[in-house]
Amino acid sequence: MAKITFITQDNDTITAEATTGTVMELAVDNGVQGIDGDCGGVCSCATCHVHVRPEDFEKTGGPNDIEKDMLELDDEVSEYSRLSCQLDVSEALDGIILKVAH
Amino acid sequence: MAYSSEQEAVCVIVGASHGGVNSAFALRKEGWTGRIILVDKDDALPYHRPPLSKAFLTSDDGINSILLKPESAYHHNNIELMPGVTVASIDRGRKTLLLDNGETLAYSKLILAVGASPIIPPIQGIDTTAAVFPLRTATDVHHIKAAVAPAQGKRAVVIGGGYIGLEAAASLTKMGVSVTVVEREERVLARVTSPELSAFFEQLHRDNNVAIHTQKNVVSLGDVDGRPCVRCEDGAQYQADVVIIGVGIVVNIELAEEAGLDIENGIAVDAHARTSDPDIYAIGDCTFHYNPRYDRKVRLESVQNAVDQGKIAAAAIAATPRDYDSIPWFWSDQYDVKLQIVGLSAGYDNIVTRTESESSPPRLSVWYFRGEQLLSVDAVNQPKAYVIGTKLIKEGRPVNKETLANPSTELSLSNLAV
Numbered sequence: 001m002a003k004i005t006f007i008t009q010d011n012d013t014i015t016a017e018a019t020t021g022t023v024m025e026l027a028v029d030n031g032v033q034g035i036d037g038d039c040g041g042v043c044s045c046a047t048c049h050v051h052v053r054p055e056d057f058e059k060t061g062g063p064n065d066i067e068k069d070m071l072e073l074d075d076e077v078s079e080y081s082r083l084s085c086q087l088d089v090s091e092a093l094d095g096i097i098l099k100v101a102h
Numbered sequence: 103m104a105y106s107s108e109q110e111a112v113c114v115i116v117g118a119s120h121g122g123v124n125s126a127f128a129l130r131k132e133g134w135t136g137r138i139i140l141v142d143k144d145d146a147l148p149y150h151r152p153p154l155s156k157a158f159l160t161s162d163d164g165i166n167s168i169l170l171k172p173e174s175a176y177h178h179n180n181i182e183l184m185p186g187v188t189v190a191s192i193d194r195g196r197k198t199l200l201l202d203n204g205e206t207l208a209y210s211k212l213i214l215a216v217g218a219s220p221i222i223p224p225i226q227g228i229d230t231t232a233a234v235f236p237l238r239t240a241t242d243v244h245h246i247k248a249a250v251a252p253a254q255g256k257r258a259v260v261i262g263g264g265y266i267g268l269e270a271a272a273s274l275t276k277m278g279v280s281v282t283v284v285e286r287e288e289r290v291l292a293r294v295t296s297p298e299l300s301a302f303f304e305q306l307h308r309d310n311n312v313a314i315h316t317q318k319n320v321v322s323l324g325d326v327d328g329r330p331c332v333r334c335e336d337g338a339q340y341q342a343d344v345v346i347i348g349v350g351i352v353v354n355i356e357l358a359e360e361a362g363l364d365i366e367n368g369i370a371v372d373a374h375a376r377t378s379d380p381d382i383y384a385i386g387d388c389t390f391h392y393n394p395r396y397d398r399k400v401r402l403e404s405v406q407n408a409v410d411q412g413k414i415a416a417a418a419i420a421a422t423p424r425d426y427d428s429i430p431w432f433w434s435d436q437y438d439v440k441l442q443i444v445g446l447s448a449g450y451d452n453i454v455t456r457t458e459s460e461s462s463p464p465r466l467s468v469w470y471f472r473g474e475q476l477l478s479v480d481a482v483n484q485p486k487a488y489v490i491g492t493k494l495i496k497e498g499r500p501v502n503k504e505t506l507a508n509p510s511t512e513l514s515l516s517n518l519a520v
Binding site: 029031033036038039040043045066070072073074 | 174175178406435492
């Protein structure tokens with residue numbers, strides 16, 4: 001079980017829990033604005049972009065190669081950017097805070 | 103009867119796939135306070151369609167793994183779902199829909215997100231032979247899975263080498279089914295991409311032991327020992343456990359046409375996704391619309407267009423209209439190959455192919471130009487080409503083709519832009 005907090009562009013804070021699935025799915029299931037996941041989670045649309053709180057970046061790790069390329073020219077890219085469809089929910093992510101990028 | 107302001111406004115959306123569902127949620131986001139009713143002939147909760155030919159076919163995770171939204175999201179947003187209901191007709195004068203259960207449903211705004219249906223070609227025996235299915239719905243996939251269970255040692259024939267057919271071929275191969283693809287044209291993906299990319303995908307499938315036969319015209323289907331047999335004009339016969347029909351789609355225009363809406367290679371809509379009736383909108387695969395980026399009218403079969411037009415229609419209905427100006431994008435996943443497409447290549451007169459790596463997994467991109475104008479990019483395992491292409495098309499910037507063609511030069515925006 002992991003408890004994950006999303007902060008939207010409107011500064012809404014949503015904390016949600018899951019044991020399986022991806023962080024994108026968790027966000028969509030909980031109606032987090034700005035996380036669309038249009039491609040269904042196959043790293044093709046970049047509509048699930050989040051900024052990981054710097055102190056949590058060790059828990060999530062950095063982006064994979066495809067993700068890095070997809071993010072490269074995103075207007076909101078930062079050194080803490082991840083596509084949340086590429087983050088699997090696990091105990092390791094318990095307590096992390098993600099800021100929705102768009 | 104005139105619509106009085108005391109009555110609550112109702113937006114009815116016909117079709118609960120990517121377009122319909124996204125427009126419903128976008129309406130709430132845009133501040134629409136009236137009722138939203140989402141009608142669909144499918145019984146299931148709305149689901150993602152692209153995985154149907156991919157992960158949903160190969161895994162046993164079930165429909166809940168591919169839902170567009172959880173059921174609770176519809177309740178939270180006060181979106182009423184009417185699954186398993188078919189709309190029989192639209193009465194534009196009374197602003198009502200007649201449903202197949204005999205009820206009528208009043209609307210103040212109507213969104214047609216009616217999509218398309220698989221073409222079932224007029225091949226002798228196609229409707230009487232067992233285990234012959236299109237691949238458009240979750241139910242179709244259940245039928246296909248049942249016909250090849252257990253998959254090991256089973257045989258499939260895919261009629262039509264388009265994206266759906268090739269994705270199905272890749273997925274079935276992964277499951278242990280031996281697959282034959284029969285294509286009428288001289289190459290696969292003939293309608294949607296260049297000969298270069300067609301050749302790449304033919305080789306990819308052959309490398310994965312899929313038999314690809316082009317210029318093969320299927321003339322009849324029949325049962326042999328209770329299983330389907332595909333017969334071609336040249337006498338070739340293919341025995342199978344399942345036959346998948348993937349020869350394209352036909353737009354579901356009947357409702358709109360019978361209601362007298364303008365039809366033009368689909369339901370004609372303007373930049374706000376509005377039809378010829380100001381209270382009726384249409385979105386997604388069923389529409390024929392103007393794309394300002396390419397300065398022509400197009401009909402697109404894609405998630406991107408369904409989602410984006412859904413948002414545009416919602417914005418217009420909620421009185422915050424924006425014009426549609428998206429650059430189309432698509433994707434296809436087959437084996438270890440991720441194809442991403444941005445733009446529309448039709449009308450190209452020169453191409454640049456950039457091969458980064460021929461070994462597994464291969465990485466290449468095909469760049470389509472009309473003169474010096476970049477129209478489209480097909481990126482194979484090369485998301486960087488896809489995002490750079492998107493940026494260059496969006497900004498209309500010229501491209502240094504020499505640098506582009508040279509894979510020893512790093513693929514970057516600054517290197518490519520002139």
